[in-house]
Amino acid sequence: MTKYGLRARVYILTIIPTLVVGILLASYFTFNRNQQLDNFVIEQGVNVIEPLAIAAEIGLSRYNREKVKALISVTHRKMSPLIKSIAVYDKHNQLFVTSNYHRNIRLLQSDPKLPLPQSTQVEIYPDRIILRAPIWAEAEGSFAAFSDGKPELLGYISMQYNKDRALLLQFRDTTVALFIVLFGVLISVLFAFQLSKHVTQPITNMVKIVDRIRQGRLDARVEGSYTGELGLLKHGINSMAKSLAEYHEEMHQSIDQATSDLRETLEQIEIQNIELDIAKKEAQQGAKAKSEFLANMSHELRTPLNGVIGFARQLLKTPLNNNQADYLLTIEKSANNLLAIINDILDFSKLEAGKLKLERIEFNFRDTINDVVTLLAPSAQDKHLELNLLIDPDVPEGLRGDPLRLQQIFTNLLGNAIKFTHQGEITVSITLVKKQGQQVVLNASVQDSGIGISKEQQAQLFQAFKQADTSINREYGGTGLGLVITQKLVQQMGGDITLESEPEQGSSFSFDVHLELANMVLGAPLPLNALRKLSLLSYEPHHLSQKVINGLAQQWQLNLQSVSDQQQWQQALAEFNGTAVIGHSDWNSLEPLYQKITEAKQKQLEVIVLVNSSDPDVHQAIIDAGAKYCLSKPLNHRKFAQALVDDLQEDVRVISPISRASRVKLQLKVLAVDDNAANLKLISAMLNELVSQVDTCSNGLEAITKAEEQHYDLILMDIQMPILDGISATQKIRKQSRNQQTPIIAVTAHALAGEKEQLLAQGVDDYLAKPIDESSLEKLIHRWQPNAKQLTTNNKGLTAKPSTSLEFENSSLSWKLAMQRANNNQSLALDMFGMLQESFDEIEPAIQQLLNQQLDVDEFVLIIHRFRGGCAYSGCQRLEDLSATIEDSLRQAHQVTEIEPELLELSDEIDKVKQAAKQLYQQLAES
Template identity: 55%
Template sequence: MTKYGLRARVYTLTILPTLLIGVLLATYFIYNRNQQLQHFAIQQGIDAIEPLAIASEFGLARNSRERVKEVININRRKQSTQIHSIAVFTANNQLFVTGSYHRSLGLLQVPAGKPLPTSTQVIEKPDYIIVRAPIWADSEDSFSRYTSGQPELLGYIALRLDKERAILLQFRDTTIAIFIVCLGIILSMLFAYQLVRNATRPIAKMVEVVDSIRQGRLDTRLPNDEYPGELEMLKTGINAMAKSLAEYHEEMHQSIEQATSDLRETLEQIEIQNIDLDMAKREAQQAAKVKSEFLANMSHELRTPLNGVLGFARQLQKTPLNTEQRDFLQTIENSATNLLSIINDILDFSKLEAGQLNLERIAFHLVDTTEEVVTLLAHSASGKNLELVLDVAPDVPTGIYGDPLRYQQVLTNLIGNALKFTSQGYVVIYVNARKQVANTPFILEVTIQDSGIGIAQEQQEQLFQAFRQADASISRHYGGTGLGLVITRKLVQQMGGDIQLESTPGQGSSFTFTIECEVADIALGDPLPMEKLSQQTLFVYEPMSATRLSLEHTAQRLGFRLVSFDSSSVMLNELCHIRGNKPNVLLGMTAEQSTQELLEEVQRFSQLTDNLLIAVVAHDSESIRQLIYAGATHCLVKPLQYRKLAAQLVDHTPLKESQLPLLDPHPMPSHYPIRILAVDDNPANLKLIATILAHRVTAVDCCQSGQQALEQLQQHHYDLILMDIQMPGMDGIQTTAAIREHYPDFSTPIVAVTAHASAGDRQRLLNEKLDDYLSKPVDEDELIAVIHRCCPTVIGSIHQPVERLSPPTETTKEESSNHDGYDWKLALKRSANKPDLAKEMLQMLKASALQLPDEIEKALNGQMEEAQLRQVIHKFHGGVAYTGARALEKLTEQLETALLQGQPIADIEPELFELIDACQALATISETVPTPSTN
């Protein structure tokens, strides 16, 4: 329905036409009647005045006022009701005679200065009409008054007619017209009312019935009253519709009951299925957990022997070997390295698939972090005579927030992939910053471009699929699992970016990835001497265009002036014409260029500059010595590191003999001038650490509790503190916090020593103000690496980059050498290959094993809580870790892990009894170190 109802519409459509027609007719009738009355009054005046004008001629011609007045009075008596006044005027416009005097006689007179009327003249006013008619001397008696054949104007007669009667007639006619219109409207309203009564009442009844049906009362019907015309048909239709709805509602109710019954049965079945699915889900989660544990265990089980193979292969290469033996060892090392890389890829892929790989968000130096990866891979590039270039755009921020470890992993995978599939040419890494849009994170774009074999378009889709490579023959020729790019893509996507590939077969490939970052608002890295650098000028001859562009960007970032040349002879000629301060000179060496050619270049340029820098492709100690002796100031290894380049531009002092690289590629200092404090509650751990460091550092102090460590710090200054985490009373974290609190300016590095070094535990330890961590059992190389990382200013620069420690690995499960469950070879390795120390460590373990069963009995009898038992097991586990008791070490580790997870003593009771039996069996092990057998 619209805004207006049916009743209003009927009234409107009935009354409005009648009203409009009546008003229009009445208006026409009144207007036409007024015009008729007006015309009639004027005509009546004309008909009265013209005979008077003729009749007045005789009296006016003879100047007989009585004769004219008599004529006027006779006429006025006949039409006294219409004529208000009448007068005759002479030709001089002077009053001649009037029927009676009135004040308004002046209205009858022609205004002065206007001509007299020569014909009948009518003047209409709102209340009266003035009629003037000329009086001519045209009778027979007036012939003498003719002039030039025309009658003479004797004067004129004027009369005034009142409109009162006409107005009364107009009012009467208007009243009658309005009355007729009102009568028509009333009759229309009567007809409309009757129509509404006969039509709207049935319709209103129908509306009530329909509304009742809408509310659910389907038994409502219209009465059997007689309705006019189509309303009867509508009544019949509504009743039929109500009947159909009632029948449909009944059928629907029955269908709903049936559907409800079926739904109940379905819900019961779904509930049963949900229970089955829940059980299957738990089994799947348990299987996934078992899978993760299996992968972790496999990681430990596989990495340990591989690390052993790699370590001993590298140690064996330092011994005198013939060419064939050295080749065999190199093959063993390469195979083990490849296998370790495959294992790492599989473990990373499994973590990504399980969604267990969490990204860190810490501030790191972008350029330094990128250079670390490129520097580590530079050796692989130089081995294949490839030019490796790092080009960082000047507008790239130095510090960002993100995960540096995963960023380096992505770079390592892509650069390593490019190096693997490139046999000649170059690999260039471009680091750019996309324009930042308002309210969006910073976008970092890295492109790795190579001149390798390239990839066909139809094969590019398979690159980012697990265990797939572009060509089936690639894995056989180049090796690999096909997981590197899959892991890279998932890591990039997890960092909020994407990776793209552009490649042409035979022309190389270009991988570009983007990640979302935030610019770090804190200063990172060591400051550079920017003021001194701005005063430096560097002349560069570099055949490789990509390297020249990289140096130009480095110059823009560091602020020094760079002049590059693509010809050494042109640069030599330019230097010869320079007088005064000589600029710095950098000569770039290509992979095809021989050392002799470069020596000749050095001899020519060394006389023209005070600071001659050489950029070599590989770190060859003998070649560097020859270049320094020939006149070079410093030798830099490609790809150039901007910090080393900045240092050499500022410092022009040539290298001394003692500063030249040693011919031994792996120098290792034998004694460090530092003092170390070792804190551990296990005497075996303390003895092993002290023995390992006895010939490495100046002094080692040992203490068995956090309180003793605080007392030692009051007496001595230490360069490094090795802190056990789990100790009775004050543990390692509490001791570290107490040290930081009591000594606000304390700068000595504190390294956590723990047997549980998972990713989460390690991050938690670093968050507790610990500087580094060391996993048990303590390995000599790892311990030396920690000393290098934490005390670089004390022991000097590190000769080779040391990676972060890998997660703790389990020992191999090969058969024991002497006794079931004890491996003397492993015991010797863990005691720094000192048989006396190995035997002493075994004696201390036996002494601890004699006391452990009594402690376990107390726990089984309820006399010891889980926390106390965990401390006992942890202390015993620390002692076992430095011996060769493999089975005992694994059993104690399982028990400690279970107690850390909150398992009650009752659940691990079988393992505790097994530990008691293992302690009793330990007493039968001989303390004689076996002599290694020879074949």
């Protein structure tokens, strides 16, 4: 049954239209009748008041109250009870006379704020009508004055007319209309009942029969005599029942046969299921063995094959006869085909079983974080940023976890902070959140005062290949994977990473990591007993740097006196006896620092200087000024402790490179332009030993600005740079600047045929290939400035004991070559190598994106070009050769498929360099 049956629908469709039509007609006639009655009453009232106003004119003009009252009283009595009251008001709107004074007499008065009525007015209320008519002085023989030829308004007459009779008639008419509507509805109900009885009863009987058929009683039939559509429905139901009975019989026979067949089929399926289950287990075991084998053999398969390809290509570069060259080309082609197949298999195995697993090894937490901060400190110092590491004294030093992945997290966050901060400070803070049993939860944050990140940019910051700056000429570069990797690593360590940032207000990345306590603290122990005996006077204007010193003093139980301004410094010097620690941030202006060293030395104090620079020349100049030790910020706790107890090894004292004999410098002003920080740092170091003044900038736009402001004797211009390339910058300098005639030397790692000729044709004067050799640079300067004035500088005052010699050679890293490229400056060589390691975070994801066709070839060429420049000065000859091969191949053929083996070989070589770096740093620590 439906919600509304046929009976209900008959009633609804019969009664509702009648009810609606009746209500509408009754409403119309009632409303019309009420309007007619109201109009009649108003018309009757107007016919009374207007003659009355004319008749009252003589009495009002003569101010005869008795006459007017008699007039209105007669009218009131004749029209009672229709008229409740009549009142006459003079021209001042004051009551003159009334026929019936009552408490609501003021209702008859016109609003005092409005002018007197000039014509008949009608005010209709639910139970009464107020009429007002003006009284004019226009009767013959009137004593009233005339104004401007018009009769004067003497006042007005007001009358309250009752609607009682009209309301009674309206009620009567409404009641009659309502009874008529109800009578019509009653008639409709009677008709609907009769119609329902003759239609719904047969249908109800048929529904019952259909329900019996549905229950399986197929012999049920509809009885009775029906005509029209009901008769057709009766015959249809009976025919359906008969057909169903026949089909039911046939179905029973078919079911019996199908049941017999199904039994046989089920027996066969059961046998097949058993066989399939056995085959499935065998296949799973085979797949598992295949995945484990491929996962274990990935490096062993790819490494020797990359070696075959690499050495085949190296052999092709040697003199060969035709047969030998043909054989080698065949070997290379076959190896490339095999490598493509192996890579496909390895990619499939990674999808099945390749997941990152964190190590659980014991390590020294403070040393691990110090390594990251020390590695990235030069980048911050070059931008004059104050970098601080604040580790809470409650944080345990001996922990168990994955130090390499932990360093990767801090490297990504700190590297981003340095990249996006142009001035101010960067602070790395680490605190203990919880320590329960062997479990330790640490909270770390990296705060900067950089450009900040908007809410829209934050929404896509932790998405792969997404960056805040997505424009074509991105200022900061990068692949957009660093933060995604960081987030995944933090999550695998049981924590989560959050970001708080506002544009131009800096950013703060905060995350938690879950680690375990180590059974023992690794690393050399600190001389705590000797430290407890010391008295320390610390002068540090920068409050965060002072906070670092205070934390170490508290942890080591030092007797520390801290000052932060000149007045406090002078007062403390007068009474202090011990070691003075002087912090200085601006390494471009050392005179204030020299003054404080002199003041401390006059008090016979030992001086340790903390300077925001890793430049060995700056350190040596500070030591020459009287400091006992010069340490770089951010403060390394081990070096600081050893310096305090005078137990520092010889190589900790920062000394200049191996002293040379008197060096001839040229009085020249040179501008060096390069977007690679490592290249720029090295070429600046080389130029500072050859010329009197060196200016640097990192892109072509900066070079144009400096060329417009100053004149230079020589400009060294990198070719491929962001924002504005070297060729465009050269052409603009030639057109309009102070250096239109200045020799401009192209410095590039390109070695393609015809490259030098193309550059010379585009406006440069000469060509200098990377990696830059000091002798080649010196020859080039003398060639273009043969008449430069010579300045002789004697370095005897800077002569110091040479740095500890370090012998480290393997196939991936040659420290001897790195020292040669760094002009035998070990500190500079270490900086160059550190910058190369930083670039791994950019090149490795870029390789995977290129292989997966997620990165544009032109963008990868820019990345590999920057990477190649860093390799040139770090002693990684094989890494440099692979980068050069990949870059040159992409520039010529622009096909990724042709260099896939080299890309995979480059990834393997980067892993080898990382392993060599660990051995190198371990050897440095032990030396």
